[in-house]
């Protein structure tokens with residue numbers, strides 16, 4: 167029990183003498199609590215804090231009344247204003263989807279010439295196509311279609327198959343070497359060939375991009391005999407069998423001597439996944455137009 171008349175029990179008083187200590191700097195008495203030489207001043211609780219607490223409490227009461235606030239089993243209090251951000255979000259999403267579906271459906275026709283000539287439609291669709299490409303294709307082909315080891319560049323106008331939207335859509339729909347409906351593209355192994363011949367061929371092919379494909383050397387004859395059926399005369403590329411051009415700078419695996427020797431020894435069979443079933447026809451057509459637009463800036467080599 168505290169005895170109001172006992173000065174030793176007053177806050178800040180010395181428990182033995184009853185004398186209050188006074189802080190010489192501020193003039194306040196102290197509570198008597200001492201933390202290693204730092205003593206606590208006996209001051210009032212700041213009013214600002216009390217007002218802040220009162221105001222936040224009042225605000226929360228008003229918010230409870232006006233806005234959705236308290237859970238009630240499976241329901242909740244709606245609040246007098248009847249706001250519901252969940253419903254708003256769902257409605258907003260529905261509107262967006264309906265808007266997107268409105269123009270996306272037009273791509274299902276696959277009438278590429280008409281679609282491409284509609285500048286307003288393309289302007290609206292291309293950002294969505296870029297997102298679709300990012301989500302589904304960029305992991306292999308790179309975010310800008312720049313390709314990577316084993317994955318062809320899509321942005322350079324040099325094609326394995328063809329750069330028309332129709333052919334690109336077909337590639338996306340059924341893939342390459344992915345299933346029975348896919349395009350088939352296989353570089354056979356030439357492991358049966360004499361090593362010396364393979365080395366001569368590798369030197370010849372490695373020099374093709376620099377235009378040094380001499381036609382009257384034995385390697386040129388070897389190429390004409392073994393490779394030109396697929397890769398075209400002089401290595402110009404064979405769009406019917408998905409055989410890459412060997413004369414341009416665009417390479418899938420690499421066109422240095424060592425990589426070519428590995429390609430010749432073991433063959434190559436790259437897999438491009440099929441997207442029918444995973445993407446809608448409209449999305450596939452949209453992507454086909456997007457992919458062809460990637461190379462539009464480098465159109466000089468389009469085949």
Ligand code: HEC
Pocket residue numbers: 299302303304305306307316317318320324325326327328334337338342351408418435436437438439441453454457
């Ligand atoms: C798992 C990796 C992978 C993914 C994902 C992928 N591709 Fe491919 N794609 C390849 C490979 C590998 C090839 C080359 C196949 C070959 O070697 O013949 C290819 C080839 C292509 C070609 C043929 C290019 C030409 O020159 O004719 C197109 C077009 C293409 N992909 C578009 C796409 C699009 C669009 C997507 C996204 C919907 C996509 N790819 C997703 C791996 C992938």
Ligand code: HEC
Pocket residue numbers: 351352353354356367371389392393394395396397407408409410412416417418419420421426429430434435436437
């Ligand atoms: C049956 C058709 C066929 C024949 C014959 C063929 N190739 Fe190929 N070659 C391909 C195909 C298809 C590819 C692409 C494989 C892939 O993408 O997975 C390819 C890929 C290559 C590549 C890799 C190119 C790159 O961009 O990285 C080189 C190099 C190559 N062939 C060289 C040759 C040489 C040299 C010969 C002759 C000895 C030859 N090929 C014969 C179909 C053929």
